[in-house]
Amino acid sequence: xxxxxxxxxxxxxxxxxxxxxxxxxxxxxxxxxxxxxxxxxxxxxxxxxxxxxxxxxxxxxxxxxxxxxxxxxxxxxxxxxxxxxxxxxxxxxxxxxxxxxxxxxxxxxxxxxxxxxxxxxxxxxxxxxxxxxxxxxxxxxxxxxxxxxxxxxxxxxxxxxxxxxxxxxxxxxxxxxxxxxxxxxxxxxxxxxxxxxxxxxxxxxxxxxxxxxxxxxxxxxxxxxxxxxxxxxxxxxxxxxxxxxxxxxxxxxxxxxxxxxxxxxxxxxxxxxxxxxxxxxxxxxxxxxxxxxxxxxxxxxxxxxxxxxxxxxxxxxxxxxxxxxxxxxxxxxxxxxxxxxxxxxxxxxxxxxxx
Ligand code: ADP
Numbered sequence: 528x529x530x531x532x533x534x535x536x537x538x539x540x541x542x543x544x545x546x547x548x549x550x551x552x553x554x555x556x557x558x559x560x561x562x563x564x565x566x567x568x569x570x571x572x573x574x575x576x577x578x579x580x581x582x583x584x585x586x587x588x589x590x591x592x593x594x595x596x597x598x599x600x601x602x603x604x605x606x607x608x609x610x611x612x613x614x615x616x617x618x619x620x621x622x623x624x625x626x627x628x629x630x631x632x633x634x635x636x637x638x639x640x641x642x643x644x645x646x647x648x649x650x651x652x653x654x655x656x657x658x659x660x661x662x663x664x665x666x667x668x669x670x671x672x673x674x675x676x677x678x679x680x681x682x683x684x685x686x687x688x689x690x691x692x693x694x695x696x697x698x699x700x701x702x703x704x705x706x707x708x709x710x711x712x713x714x715x716x717x718x719x720x721x722x723x724x725x726x727x728x729x730x731x732x733x734x735x736x737x738x739x740x741x742x743x744x745x746x747x748x749x750x751x752x753x754x755x756x757x758x759x760x761x762x763x764x765x766x767x768x769x770x771x772x773x774x775x776x777x778x779x780x781x782x783x784x785x786x787x788x789x790x791x792x793x794x795x796x797x798x799x800x801x802x803x804x805x806x807x808x809x810x811x812x813x814x815x816x817x818x819x820x821x822x823x824x825x826x827x828x829x830x831x832x833x834x835x836x837x838x839x840x841x842x843x844x845x846x847x848x849x850x851x852x853x854x855x856x857x858x859x860x861x862x863x864x865x866x867x868x869x870x871x872x873x874x875x876x877x878x879x880x881x882x
Contacts, residue, residue, distance in 0.1 A: 529561050529596045537594060538568070541586045544579040545695055545702045546619065547745065550587075553615060557605060564598030566591055571607045573615065573697045580604060616700055619743050636739055639673060639750035642772040643803065643877065644765050646795070648787025650681060650756040653808035654777045656852045657842070657870075658753040659687040661775075663859035664867070664874035666709050670748040673703070675738055676713030677765065678755045679731060685715040689855020692716065701742045707860075712742050732764045739768055757787065758794045766798035773803040775839075775877075780807055780826030792834050803839075803880060805831040806873060810841035818843075837880070840873045 538559075539551040550556055550570065558569035568587055572580060584602045591600045607615065636642050645661075647654040655678065666672045676684035685691060688706045694716050695702040703710040714734070744750075752772070755761050765772055774795045778788040792802050807827025811818040821844065831838035842848070847866055851858040859870040 529564070529566065529594060531559050531561060533594055534559050534561070534566060534568070534591060537590050538587070541583075541590055543573075544582045546573075546743065547705075550583070554611060555607075558603075564596055565601070566594075566597055566599070567601045567603060569603045569605060571605050571611065573607055573612060574695065575606050578695065612698055616698060616743075619700075636750055636769045636772070638744045639747045641748065641881070642750045642752065642769050643775055644677075644752040644754050644762075644769075644772045644800070645775045645777060646754045646762065646788070646791045647756045647777045647784070648789070648791050649784055652756075652777055652779045652784050652788075653842070654678075654756065655683045655687055655753050656848065656857070657775075657777045657806055657808055658751050659684060659852070660848075660857045660859040660870040661874050661877070662688075662709050662749075662751045663857045664870040665749050665751075665878070666707060667859065667867075667871070668874060668878070670878070671708065671745065673710040673744050673747040673750045674712075674753065675750060676711070676715065676753045677735055677738070677761050678753050679714045679734060679761065680755055682713045682715040682753075684711060684713045684753055686855065687852045687857060690716075697743075699741060701738075703742055703744060710744060710747070712738050731760050735761060735764050736768055758791050762791065762794065763798065766795065766800050770799065772800055774800045775803050776805045776830070776834075776836075777808055778805065778827050778830060779809045779822045780820065780824055781822040782826060784822075785826040785830045789830055789833065792830075792836070802834060802836045803877065804837035805834065806839050807841045809844045812844040837876070839876050840869065842869045842873075 535551060538556050539549045541550050542548060543550060543553055546553060555571050557571045560567040570583060587602050588600050591597060645654055645658040662672045662674050674684060676682045688711055690704050690706055690711055692704060694704055703712045776788050776792050778785045795802055805827050809822055811820050828838050848858050859867045861867055
């Protein structure tokens, strides 16, 4: 005789592939009917065209099929009622921040213990590559990481993290995409790659705030924000929405990069964002054991001294770093330890600098 409790127990070990929580916890198990060795399971999907229903079906068929005495398993899909979906969303938002009231009252970014905004003075200095690699390094170290690509005009996080596709939206709530354990949201998931994004201040402000409040983020240790280059509206939006955010400054050693990066850091300080430190990217190129200082020497280090903030490290110019970013698998994920180490060392320093 098959026990319904055993079936429920097995179902509690199966996660919804997008929401990453057990089907039972999400109230997706509508019914369990047992007739001899025949088990019929009713599953309520969050939205009708759930793209991952096949995966849910396969998981249920395999797992329940392994129970002793089970001869045949059937999965019957239905869709949650509006009421059920509302309850589920409330619960998901609630678990982001159990202490807060309704989801609209929830402080932005409350789901993350630390919010780290990555800034640069100008484009092309490797800010997004650093953000992605640090996210990978922190994840590798066992931390739960979320990445919000706030570089709405020049988004490149999807490409560097090798993510494409459109996030599922459940009643205006966006389910982030994932790279391994890293949750990711980018404007790039919602617009064509070469379509121009022409939003101005207020709309931009709204988009960023929406990404902070309407995304079903899991509780995380770190939220990494990839800011647009320069001292634009987005930096101010972030400072307003996330007053506890810490700013990480990325620059090359070149004066034109470090001076503009200095301006961003000073603006951040004016808006009371704490500047965590400076990272010098493209610090040198090593050939036959000799370092070539292509973009000048120590620009980042000097900027840190000037700002009186920690200098967090230098990352050399390396073909492998560029290739890995282009291939959608940042170097910090790789077992190539001598290169991944540049990012792991900085990530470790950031963890130690807990405020
Ligand atoms: P930003 O976000 O500042 O505009 P990106 O992260 O997109 O800059 O980097 C610009 C280019 O430089 C990309 O092609 C990237 O792969 C490359 N890059 C970044 N850091 C390095 C590095 N340390 N070594 C080699 N190439 C790098």
